[in-house]
Amino acid sequence: KMSLLAKIAEIENEMARTQKNKATAHHLGLLKARLAKLRRELITPKGGSGGGTGEASGSPRYHRGGERRQGKRTTSHCW
Secondary structure, eight states: OOOHHHHHHHHHHHHHHSOOSTTTHHHHHHHHHHHHHHHHHHHSOSOSOOOSOSOOTTOOSSOOOSOSSSOHHHHHTOO
C-alpha cells in the first residue's frame, strides 16, 4: 500500500509527462480530480467519528429543484 504522498507525487509526475492538448484534456482532468481528492484526504484523514453537525456530507442546505430552463436563477435572489 502506497502512502498518500507517494500517490500524489506519482500523479504529479504523470501530469508533467502528459502533453496538454484536446486529446489528453479528459485524462488530465481525471488526474487533477484524483490529486485534489488525495490532497483533501491528506488534510482531513478518513475514518474516526469526526464531529460535525450530523448533516449528511455534501448535502446542500437549500436546493431549488425543477427542470432546466425554468428560471431558477432569477427566483433564487428575490428574497
